Each structure stands twice: as structure tokens, then as C-alpha cells.
Amino acid sequence: MHLNGTHVIPTVDLSAFTSGGDVQSREEAARELARSCRPHGCVAVTGHGVPSALLKEAFDTSKKLFDLPLEEKMKAPHPDAFRPHRGYSAIGRERGAAKGAMDTEDEKRKEELKRVTDYKVSILSVLAVESYEIGSDENPFEQHNIWLPEDVLPGFRHLTTELFWRLRDTSMAILDALIMSLGLSEEEAVYVRSIHSGHNNQLRLLHYPPIPTEVLKNKDLSRLGEHKDFSSFTLLFQDTHGGLEFANCETGGFMQATPKWDTVYVNIGDMFERLSNGFYRAATHRVTIPGRESSSTDGGTEVTSARYSIPYFVGPDYDGVIAPQQSLVLAHQNALYEPTTYRNFSEKMFKATLNSVS
Numbered sequence: 563m564h565l566n567g568t569h570v571i572p573t574v575d576l577s578a579f580t581s582g583g584d585v586q587s588r589e590e591a592a593r594e595l596a597r598s599c600r601p602h603g604c605v606a607v608t609g610h611g612v613p614s615a616l617l618k619e620a621f622d623t624s625k626k627l628f629d630l631p632l633e634e635k636m637k638a639p640h641p642d643a644f645r646p647h648r649g650y651s652a653i654g655r656e657r658g659a660a661k662g663a664m665d666t667e668d669e670k671r672k673e674e675l676k677r678v679t680d681y682k683v684s685i686l687s688v689l690a691v692e693s694y695e696i697g698s699d700e701n702p703f704e705q706h707n708i709w710l711p712e713d714v715l716p717g718f719r720h721l722t723t724e725l726f727w728r729l730r731d732t733s734m735a736i737l738d739a740l741i742m743s744l745g746l747s748e749e750e751a752v753y754v755r756s757i758h759s760g761h762n763n764q765l766r767l768l769h770y771p772p773i774p775t776e777v778l779k780n781k782d783l784s785r786l787g788e789h790k791d792f793s794s795f796t797l798l799f800q801d802t803h804g805g806l807e808f809a810n811c812e813t814g815g816f817m818q819a820t821p822k823w824d825t826v827y828v829n830i831g832d833m834f835e836r837l838s839n840g841f842y843r844a845a846t847h848r849v850t851i852p853g854r855e856s857s858s859t860d861g862g863t864e865v866t867s868a869r870y871s872i873p874y875f876v877g878p879d880y881d882g883v884i885a886p887q888q889s890l891v892l893a894h895q896n897a898l899y900e901p902t903t904y905r906n907f908s909e910k911m912f913k914a915t916l917n918s919v920s
């Protein structure tokens with residue numbers, strides 16, 4: 563683990579889990595994971611096993627997708643509904659700052675969070691973020707894929723499907739490491755694995771377009787307001803511009819998730835916080851605006867660089883019971899959370915966040 567002061571997100575090597583290491587090396591990596599990820603709910607993972615050529619192709623393809631004319635992208639429109647959360651959205655449907663506001667009990671903080679100009683809900687069209695959501699073609703939970711016609715972007719479906727399943731393999735290895743790090747009983751481990759079939763995971767391609775540097779004078783502005791993910795955990799790949807930050811639970815500040823090509827950032831989401839009875843906490847994170855230093859001129863207006871990122875949300879199956887595991891309840895003498903399901907939890911949060919900012 564590299565932990566040079568409290569402003570650096572710790573790094574852990576999970577190759578023992580992705581490349582079939584022996585029990586001893588797995589146990590050592592699992593202990594390291596607990597030490598690294600417990601304080602803030604986030605960790606940088608090396609040895610993730612996703613081939614860098616595949617990641618490069620994914621970022622190249624994402625750029626090609628978002629470079630298409632709007633009418634082409636709109637051939638796979640995200641429906642105007644909560645489900646399926648699939649296809650192309652010109653304006654994001656998740657409202658980060660609003661969800662952050664839901665998560666806090668402190669009324670003053672709630673108001674502050676709602677005031678922060680969330681990139682995804684800004685009325686300034688220059689601040690739009692676009693995304694494309696992809697899932698399993700065998701998702702049994704009313705989440706069918708919405709694909710572009712093949713001739714619009716040949717190979718897109720094939721590549722993103724390959725990436726989806728490759729990331730599923732990596733996420734199962736990370737889940738195994740998390741399970742081992744918690745010291746769950748065999749029965750609990752089997753249960754937690756069984757409700758993560760992978761069919762409810764979600765791959766998101768994100769494009770944050772360039773912003774006129776003038777707009778950056780608004781100090782309240784962020785690309786994506788602070789929030790926690792609903793998922794069990796999230797894998798996050800980003801381009802070289804950076805901007806992703808995780809809350810430091812000790813200092814109250816934010817730590818930069820510095821882009822490193824061989825590293826994926828992993829953050830805990832609401833579902834795994836509950837399963838682990840709070841052993842791991844869901845990480846608060848946000849995206850600030852990088853590129854102040856690398857601005858260019860577009861038709862006379864100075865603009866920042868664009869940003870591309872690829873989050874992969876590891877979601878439990880919709881109807882699996884999400885409750886603190888019994889051995890952790892015994893260890894802590896109480897259950898910190900009521901049982902729920904991913905279906906109930908995410909529907910409630912989605913509806914609340916859509917209503918809380920107009």
C-alpha cells in the first residue's frame with residue numbers, strides 16, 4: 563500500500579484474485595484491501611486484469627460515438643422513463659448533487675449541495691454531459707439494451723459487449739477479495755456471490771464536453787456534483803485529464819483520483835455498505851473540472867479539454883435481499899441497516915433525486 567499522507571488514495575494489487583494466486587497471497591491482498599479501502603470507501607486497484615488494448619479501444623470507440631451527429635446518436639435514445647436505464651442520453655438522468663443532498667441529514671449542507679451547479683442538471687447547455695448505458699443482453703430485470711443500428715457505428719455493440727463481460731470477470735474477482743476481507747462465513751460468502759450474477763451490472767460511457775474557461779469563474783461549478791453510487795461497488799476508468807475526486811472521511815476534504823493507465827479506481831456503493839454492516843462505507847465522490855491548464859481556442863472562445871470516463875457499476879440482482887451479514891452483525895453487536903433490495907432502494911433514490919431538483 564502507498565499511503566503518503568491522508569491526501570493520497572491507497573493502491574492495492576489484486577492480481578492474486580484476478581490471476582489465480584494461492585490462498586496465502588489472496589489472504590494478504592484481502593487484508594491489504596481492508597486496510598486501504600475501509601477508511602474512505604475507495605481504493606486504486608492494480609493487477610485488475612483488463613487488457614490495456616481493450617481499454618484503449620473502449621476510449622477510442624467512446625470518442626467515435628460521442629463525435630457522431632446528434633441525430634445519429636438519437637437512433638438509440640434512452641427512454642423517457644426510469645427503466646430501462648439504457649442507450650444514449652444527451653443530458654444525464656442521475657442527479658449527483660441532488661442525491662448527495664438526500665444522503666445528508668444536515669439541513670444546511672443539504673441546501674449547499676442542492677445549490678452546487680451540478681453539471682448534469684445545469685441549465686447552461688454548454689454544461690451538458692452525454693452518456694451511453696449498456697448492460698447484459700440477458701438482464702431479466704426489465705433492463706433490455708438499446709443498441710444503435712450496426713451501420714451507425716460498426717463494431718460498437720461487439721466491443722462494448724466484450725468490455726462488459728471482461729469487466730464482469732474483474733468485478734467478480736474484486737467481489738471475492740471484498741468477501742475474503744470481511745471474513746464472512748462460507749454460507750454468507752456463497753449468498754453474497756449468488757446475488758451478484760453480473761446481469762444487473764451497468765457499463766456507462768461518459769463524455770464531458772469542453773467548457774468555455776469563462777464558465778470556470780463560477781466556483782460552485784462541478785462536472786458532476788458529489789454523490790454516492792447506489793451500486794455494490796463501481797469500477798472507474800478515466801482518461802488522462804483527471805477530475806475525479808473522493809471524499810476524505812478523516813479531513814472532510816477531497817482526494818484527487820489521479821489518472822494512471824494501469825489502475826482502476828474502485829469505490830464502494832450503498833448496497834455493499836449495507837451488506838458489510840458499514841465495515842466499508844459508500845464513498846462520496848464528484849468530478850471537478852480539469853483542463854484549466856490545457857485550454858485551447860474554439861472559434862475565438864477559450865475552452866478546457868473534454869473528458870471521457872467509463873464507470874462500471876456492479877449492481878446486485880434486483881430482488882436479492884440486501885441486509886447486513888450475520889457474522890458482521892454479531893461482531894458489531896447490532897445491524898446498522900434494515901434489509902432492502904436493490905430494486906426498492908434504487909427506485910426510491912431515483913424518484914427522490916429526480917424530484918428534488920427542478
Ligand SMILES: O=C(O)CCC(=O)C(=O)O
Pocket residue numbers: 766768786791798800806847848849871872873
Ligand atoms: O466520470 C466520472 O469519473 C465519475 C462518474 C460517476 O461518478 C458516476 O457516473 O456515478
Ligand SMILES: [Fe+2]
Pocket residue numbers: 789790791847
Ligand atoms: Fe458515481
